[in-house]
Amino acid sequence: xxxxxxxxxxxxxxxxxxxxxxxxxxxxxxxxxxxxxxxxxxxxxxxxxxxxxxxxxxxxxxxxxxxxxxxxxxxxxxxxxxxxxxxxxxxxxxxxxxxxxxxxxxxxx
Amino acid sequence: xxxxxxxxxxxxxxxxxxxxxxxxxxxxxxxxxxxxxxxxxxxxxxxxxxxxxxxxxxxxxxxxxxxxxxxxxxxxxxxxxxxxxxxxxxxxxxxxxxxxxxxxxxxxxxxxx
Numbered sequence: 001x002x003x004x005x006x007x008x009x010x011x012x013x014x015x016x017x018x019x020x021x022x023x024x025x026x027x028x029x030x031x032x033x034x035x036x037x038x039x040x041x042x043x044x045x046x047x048x049x050x051x052x053x054x055x056x057x058x059x060x061x062x063x064x065x066x067x068x069x070x071x072x073x074x075x076x077x078x079x080x081x082x083x084x085x086x087x088x089x090x091x092x093x094x095x096x097x098x099x100x101x102x103x104x105x106x107x108x109x
Numbered sequence: 110x111x112x113x114x115x116x117x118x119x120x121x122x123x124x125x126x127x128x129x130x131x132x133x134x135x136x137x138x139x140x141x142x143x144x145x146x147x148x149x150x151x152x153x154x155x156x157x158x159x160x161x162x163x164x165x166x167x168x169x170x171x172x173x174x175x176x177x178x179x180x181x182x183x184x185x186x187x188x189x190x191x192x193x194x195x196x197x198x199x200x201x202x203x204x205x206x207x208x209x210x211x212x213x214x215x216x217x218x219x220x221x222x
Contacts, residue, residue: 004151033209042199042213091209099151
């Protein structure tokens, strides 16, 4: 079966750095995506990786290793507004998105 | 105004009732999707449509039906609602097959008593 694993919850301190991991087993691979979802709101797109390596976008970076079935989302200089759930999703060989359950990130002052 | 609009935003209904959730979009995208989100689970695909004449079942289509009335409109129906269909429902659009960048509506919270 297809599976996306990510931690259920993480806690970090304002101004610090946090890394949210995602491992996957899917039927084929056509890209890995990270979304941010604030409580009670819709998910919004953060990043896309299809080749191995690091993609940087401001305070957020996303890393992919296809051979290990592994990605992480790195958030720097954490702000209170970064408190949200972060969803990892993989596009399989049929171009369908398979979603992880999400990681709830709690930022403390 | 939001690019992807869902109505109603909240609905409480009783078992056995017919419910329709509506979605409209101004992004001009051909591809539209209906997902449900439950606590502790990932988003699960109910139905998707690549154009007005193309509708496909997703992972959990049983108990649901859809209608693509126009490029901009995609409705989800629960013919006879049951309590385990209580969930947060999202409509989403995308520009093409290769992009996993979805644009979501604000969600419709459905409670079936």
